């Protein structure tokens with residue numbers, strides 16, 4: 150069967166992972182790439198044997214089925230809207246948009262045109278997180294009543310080549326990285342009803358320590374530490390910490406506490422990892438994640454750790470879903486709900502009150518052992 154054709158907009162750091170992912174896929178193929186910086190598009194086009202084109206040319210190309218939006222967050226809504234208006238399905242990097250209102254318009258525009266819209270994060274499709282989903286669905290820890298999320302690092306200015314956007318409106322640790330654990334929580338527990346939070350800025354300015362902007366000062370416009378709580382519709386009460394003000398800590402990425410035991414969920418920034426479960430206060434038992442797609446380590450991090458990183462699984466799933474006429478898992482509805490939760494955390498602090506969450510979404514279908522074939526076909 151012919152692959153679905155992709156056009157990639159935005160040829161920065163993350164585009165390499167998408168182009169590598171597409172090159173391994175039998176369900177999608179990249180036809181062209183574009184960027185407001187033509188040199189960036191040219192470099193990726195030459196490296197991967199695809200065409201570098203202007204955005205208008207990409208939109209006018211009738212062969213392109215899905216536009217993959219890998220621009221900076223501040224450009225996501227405009228690029229996605231223009232692609233939808235040109236009749237393309239859209240898959241966006243996270244955050245889906247900078248505001249909930251913008252994202253809602255995008256979902257409405259896609260629905261009105263009968264087009265698919267999806268968004269990263271897609272890490273919840275990974276073997277580690279799907280194993281946790283199965284444990285929760287099977288009731289291994291009874292009813293999940295509480296939990297805790299921690300994502301805390303020193304920041305972005307010491308590794309990213311162009312870290313300025315992370316500290317502007319549309320950046321910050323909640324929008325940048327909070328979507329990973331929140332998406333996994335919604336995958337396991339369903340939608341959120343309301344949030345509370347306290348947000349702060351560790352520093353007013355930061356200094357870039359990587360090339361090419363080494364030594365330049367960044368003015369911090371957004372909170373860099375957010376502590377909050379998510380009240381899920383199913384009754385679970387989950388503590389949430391996202392921070393770029395932390396050098397070192399000992400907290401787990403996601404812990405779920407149930408009436409019959411606890412689960413340790415691996416880092417939701419990646420697809421695999423170690424899953425552990427306890428029966429009540431018994432010892433932690435490791436649960437195998439093998440036999441499911443998107444779990445085997447395939448990438449080495451700067452610190453030497455090997456991780457499973459299958460960014461683009463959400464695009465594969467969307468392409469397979471379009472073919473099969475079923476809902477895609479990394480859906481616009483879920484991304485919209487997650488964005489409202491993230492915006493709610495910042496508003497809860499700024500307005501010093503509990504913020505009700507109006508949107509909702511269905512939990513995506515689980516990825517079960519054996520489902521990989523369908524996604525990779």
Ligand SMILES: NC(=O)c1ccc[n+]([C@@H]2O[C@H](COP(=O)([O-])OP(=O)(O)OC[C@H]3O[C@@H](n4cnc5c(N)ncnc54)[C@H](O)[C@@H]3O)[C@@H](O)[C@H]2O)c1
Nearest residue numbers: 159160161162163184185186189219220221222224242243
């Ligand atoms: N870098 C990562 O590890 C990583 C991981 C996961 C997700 N993401 C997300 O992916 C997105 C891109 O991140 P990145 O790290 O690749 O950033 P980047 O700054 O390296 O690349 C962004 C690219 O988009 C281009 N661009 C900006 N506005 C545009 C527009 N209007 N039209 C066309 N091109 C435009 C820029 O010229 C640049 O080449 C962000 O939303 C980010 O949150 C990044």
